[in-house]
Amino acid sequence: xxxxxxxxxxxxxxxxxxPEARSDANDEARSAEISxxxxxxxxxxxxxxxxxxxxxxxxMYGLAVFAPFLAPYGADRIDTNHSYAEPTRIVFLDGQLxxxxxxxxxxPFLLKYRYVDDCSRARPIEFLPKGDPYWLFGLxxxxxxxxxxxxGEPLKGGAVPVTPVATPTGAPADPxxxxxxxxxDSVAPKLDTVKNPPKIYLLGADQQGRDVLSRxxxxxxxxxxxxxxxxxxxxxxxxxxxxxxxxVGGAWDxxxxxxxxxxxxxxxxxxWAAIAAALPRTTTIxxxxxxxxxVLSLVGWTGLARELRGKVMAYRSLDxxxxxxxxxxxxxxxxxxxxxxxxxxxxxxxxxxxVPYSILGETTLSFLGxxxxxxxxxxGVLLKDAQQLDSVLIHPWMLIPALPVVxxxxxxxxxxxxxxxxVDPYSS
Amino acid sequence: MATFLIxxxxxxxxxxxxxxxxxxxxxxLPPGSALDSKIAQLRQSGGEIxxxxxxxxxxxxxxxxxxxxxxxxxxxxxxxxxxxxxFTMDQPVSTLIWTRLGFSIGLSLFALIFSWGISIPVGxxxxxxxxxxxxxxxxxxxFLGVAIPQFLFALVLLIFSATVLGQEVGTLFSREYxxxxxxxxxxxxxxxxxxxxxVVLIAGGTxxxxxxxxxxxxxxxxxxxxxxxRAKGLHERRVIWxxxxxxxxxxxxxALGTTLPTLISGEVVISIVLNLPTxxxxxxxALIQKDMYLGVTFxxxxxxxxxxxxxxxDLLLAWVDPRVRLDES
Numbered sequence: 001x002x003x004x005x006x007x008x009x010x011x012x013x014x015x016x017x018x019p020e021a022r023s024d025a026n027d028e029a030r031s032a033e034i035s036x037x038x039x040x041x042x043x044x045x046x047x048x049x050x051x052x053x054x055x056x057x058x059x060m061y062g063l064a065v066f067a068p069f070l071a072p073y074g075a076d077r078i079d080t081n082h083s084y085a086e087p088t089r090i091v092f093l094d095g096q097l098x099x100x101x102x103x104x105x106x107x108p109f110l111l112k113y114r115y116v117d118d119c120s121r122a123r124p125i126e127f128l129p130k131g132d133p134y135w136l137f138g139l140x141x142x143x144x145x146x147x148x149x150x151x152g153e154p155l156k157g158g159a160v161p162v163t164p165v166a167t168p169t170g171a172p173a174d175p176x177x178x179x180x181x182x183x184x185d186s187v188a189p190k191l192d193t194v195k196n197p198p199k200i201y202l203l204g205a206d207q208q209g210r211d212v213l214s215r216x217x218x219x220x221x222x223x224x225x226x227x228x229x230x231x232x233x234x235x236x237x238x239x240x241x242x243x244x245x246x247x248v249g250g251a252w253d254x255x256x257x258x259x260x261x262x263x264x265x266x267x268x269x270x271x272w273a274a275i276a277a278a279l280p281r282t283t284t285i286x287x288x289x290x291x292x293x294x295v296l297s298l299v300g301w302t303g304l305a306r307e308l309r310g311k312v313m314a315y316r317s318l319d320x321x322x323x324x325x326x327x328x329x330x331x332x333x334x335x336x337x338x339x340x341x342x343x344x345x346x347x348x349x350x351x352x353x354x355v356p357y358s359i360l361g362e363t364t365l366s367f368l369g370x371x372x373x374x375x376x377x378x379x380g381v382l383l384k385d386a387q388q389l390d391s392v393l394i395h396p397w398m399l400i401p402a403l404p405v406v407x408x409x410x411x412x413x414x415x416x417x418x419x420x421x422x423v424d425p426y427s428s
Numbered sequence: 429m430a431t432f433l434i435x436x437x438x439x440x441x442x443x444x445x446x447x448x449x450x451x452x453x454x455x456x457l458p459p460g461s462a463l464d465s466k467i468a469q470l471r472q473s474g475g476e477i478x479x480x481x482x483x484x485x486x487x488x489x490x491x492x493x494x495x496x497x498x499x500x501x502x503x504x505x506x507x508x509x510x511x512x513x514x515f516t517m518d519q520p521v522s523t524l525i526w527t528r529l530g531f532s533i534g535l536s537l538f539a540l541i542f543s544w545g546i547s548i549p550v551g552x553x554x555x556x557x558x559x560x561x562x563x564x565x566x567x568x569x570x571f572l573g574v575a576i577p578q579f580l581f582a583l584v585l586l587i588f589s590a591t592v593l594g595q596e597v598g599t600l601f602s603r604e605y606x607x608x609x610x611x612x613x614x615x616x617x618x619x620x621x622x623x624x625x626x627v628v629l630i631a632g633g634t635x636x637x638x639x640x641x642x643x644x645x646x647x648x649x650x651x652x653x654x655x656x657x658r659a660k661g662l663h664e665r666r667v668i669w670x671x672x673x674x675x676x677x678x679x680x681x682x683a684l685g686t687t688l689p690t691l692i693s694g695e696v697v698i699s700i701v702l703n704l705p706t707x708x709x710x711x712x713x714a715l716i717q718k719d720m721y722l723g724v725t726f727x728x729x730x731x732x733x734x735x736x737x738x739x740x741x742d743l744l745l746a747w748v749d750p751r752v753r754l755d756e757s
Contacts, residue, residue, distance in 0.1 A: 262446050265738065266731045269693030270711060274451065274727055277715035278458045360577050364697055367579055368712055383579075387701070389586055396587075402580045410575035 040345060043422040050418020053411040060408060064220040066136070071214035072148040072200055074132030075377045079209035081194050083113050084395050087204045093155045096124045101154075101198040112394060116193075121154045123198040149200050204397035206385055215377050216401050222378035224408065226293055227358035231351050233297035234358075238304030239347070243335050245305065246312030253309075260302040268299055272361060276370040285376040292371055296358050307350050311343040345423035353416035356409040363405055379405050436742070440735050444728070448506075451727040452499050455720045462515035462719040463489060502721070512721030514714070521725050524710065529729055532699075532706045536691045539626055543633030543687070544680070550634070551641025552673060555649065566638065573635025578628055578694045582701040585624045625698050632694050633687055640683050644676035678749040684741035688734055696730075 034042075045051055063070060081104050088099050101121040107114045129150045130143040203212040245256040263271075275295045283291065312335070315321055324338050340347075365371030366380025367387070374381060382401035386392050392399055467485060470478040485491070489512070490498045502512060511521035554566045648654065649672055657667045699708035707726055714722035746752045 262443055262450070264689075265443055265735045266447055266451070266727065267689045267692040267696075267734050269696055270727055270730050273696075273712060273715055274454050274723065277718075277723075278454055280458070356575070363577055364579060367577075368697070368700065369716065370712070386583065389583075389590065392583070392587060393590065399580075399583070402577070405577060405580070406572075406575050409577075410571055413571060413575060 036345070040419075040422045044418050047418040047421065050414050053414035053418070056407070057411045057415065060220065060404070060411075061224060063217065064224050067217040067221055068134035069136060069142065069144070070146050071211070071217040072131065072145055072202075073211040073214045074134060075210065075215045075218035076375060077132055077210060077214070079199070079205070081196050082199060082201065082205045082209035083207055085113075085115055085199075085201050085205040085209065087397055088199070088201045089117065090125070091119065091122065093119070093122050093124070096155075098122045098124045098155055099149060099198050099200050102196045104194040104196060118195070121195075121198060123149050123152060124155060125200060126150055147200075149198050151197055203400050204395065206382075206398065207391075212382070212397060212400060215382055216379070216404060219377040219379050219382055219401065220404060222289060222372060222376065223359060223362060223380065223405070226289065226296070226362045226372075226378070227355045227412075229290075230293040230296035230300060230358040230362075231354045233293055234300035234304055234354065235347070235351050237297060237301035239308060239340070241301065242305035242308030243312050243339065246309035247316065247331065247335055247339070249313075256305070257309075260305060263299060263302050269361075269364065271299060272296070272365060273368065273370050276365055281373065285372075288372060288376060292362060292365065295365075296361050300354055300358060303354065304347070304350055308343060308347065311346060312339050315339050315342060349416060349420045349423055352412065352419055356412035356416075359405070359409055359412070436739055440739065443735060444732055447731045448503060448724075448728050449499060451724050451731075452502065453495065455715070455718075455723045455727070456495060456498065458718065460718060462717050463491070466515045467491075502724075506725075511725040514719055514722040516714070516717050516719045517722070521722050524722065525707070525725055525729060528705060528707050528710060529733075531704070532692070532695050532708075532730075533733065535625060535629065535699075535704075535706065536688075536695050539629035539633060539691060539695075540687065542626070542630045543637055546630065547634045547637035547641055548673070548677075548680070551638045552645055552668065554638065554642045555645035556668060558646065566642075570635045570639050573631045576631075578632055579697045579701045581631060582624060582628045582698045585627060586702065589624060625695075625702055625704060628698050629691060629694050633691060636690075637680060637683065637687065640679055641676065644679045645672060648672045648676045678745060678752075681741060681745045681748055684744070685738055688737040688741070692730055692734060 068074070082102065083104075085102060085104075088102075091098050091100060099122065100117040100119040101123075102115040103118050104113050104115055106112075125147055126149065127147050128144050129148045131145045131148045131150075133141060133143045136142050199211075201211050201213070203216065206212060206215070241256050245253045272295055275298065276292065279288075279291050279295070315338075321334060321338060324334050329338070362371050362378065363380035363383065366373075366378050367383050369384060372378045372381050379401045383399075383405075386398040386401075463485065467482050470482050470485075488501075490501045493501075505512070509522055511525070513519070514521050514524055517524060550566060554563050557563050645668075649668075654667060654672050657671045658664070662671075695706065696708035696711060698704070699706040700712055703709060707730065711723065711726040711730075713719070714726065
């Protein structure tokens, strides 16, 4: 019954106690037992937008966990015969969804590859086919993917021309059409064409023919977690520094506050960049990952420490702390058992709002070539490929990795906003 | 006031000194620098002149000395305005940085003024029209302004400018004006190019400032003196602008402490995407190529910029809010 009082919060819009819970006097008493966290969760779940942000984030982290399975190809599967292949058209052939093969030829004017559909060699989209091997959770070596294309006999229906059912992102119009010299086909030098086997690129391919969708999915593992780990580190450093500085006071407080001031008087991004540039460049991906989180948290802890110091200083003069001290609690116990839990909800809000900045930090650093480095895959690394304007104009799908960045950051901001309102007991 | 200024100035000098040490160590410490490769190059060419040059470089920058001697050699010249040599550009650092820094400051300042000019009226409107459609639209735009990485926004505007408007991008002036003297036509051409970085910088700043303005004004509007002003029969516009907004302004000034670093960071990133002749591209290149004196000087100058900005923000705060006493605390 108690659990019901916790769980029914979304329904009760005005914050009244659930009518069912009020039906007998016993439950009246129980409703008073709702913990502080229960109350926070109640207030939070009334904020629709924040709840949706939380759900979206959970979904994205779920996708990241199973990323190599969901991705049709390995993130590093290079296929130069599909360099900058457009998002694959999906056709309906022989009663199933299928993709056509692509014929690659070099455009002599633009020096870019052009692709022509060859539906006589179409293959169906298969579910749970075997493909590039990968490690799931770092434990299981698997080859099965959610969907993909396998080599084999072409579909018969492809011999006759077909109309596409859907183009995933819409094949882009040629933005440079007006600049191109109009020449009859006969004048254009004929170059060798490569007859590719059919492959599925739902979001197009990059310069080396790697699947952008697969890279976004696999890249989410770094991009979604680097912010969390970074903020966790900031939180640890910030809690120790902030709590001790507020509690001990005096010279120690002075040292820490001046340190924070110095760090804060260097502009964030140039400082991040300078530290990241000082890191050794010959590290493994995992080492680099943790070094980058360290870089982000070396600057990030200052904000958390300041917040916590303010809280601890406010609590220090309160009666319940004096009572704890009189009862013989040690300083460590007072901080850990009495002060930190009291500030916990506040810390969580500040931490949640720090995560998106951390994510943006990694993305920006990687975009500048100072964060994660290839062959590591993250959204920032992918966006680095979109740095060349002329390339993006011709291959607009290279900008798609920006969408998950914006979505994640927006969701974290909404979540943090909702949490902030929820932990404030005076919010209406 | 005078004691405050003196104390603050002393603290600033101390902070700058400490930052100069930190950034020097940070950028000097990793092995392999542009100076090393310069010396290797000289050594390869051999000959008496090269050997002499190497000796001069070693002496000038204290190559074989411990790091504190290197730092002392650098900083004692730096205070006289000689920040050393950029080894990748083969020019003194001081000839490289000043115009670029000036441009960065101008851009940031311009963006700051515009962000304020936009966010104050928009925030006031948003607060006085709470829970109406325009208020929701403004709030959604705020979220986008904060959630979109600035380099991405710059890239998108660049594409828009290149395809829809058909403008030449990636420079500050069109080719025909590049080497022309300043004229009205050149200014117009300049405006056509400069709008992208300004819009991106303003978007980021405005988003957070509008939010602060809205929240503060909502707080102030709930106070009793506002009710009193209304009860006196004052015009609503006068109540809001004369009585409420003036008291809601000072958190906006306090927010300068976070707005300035965001602006400087944003300016660095955007100018790399847009290839502007400001600090950003050269700074990041100096870091990647380990051109240490250039990197250190930029980092130090950007920090000084922020420190001075914070001081001005404090003075401004005391000016707009008489309750703030500078001499205390």
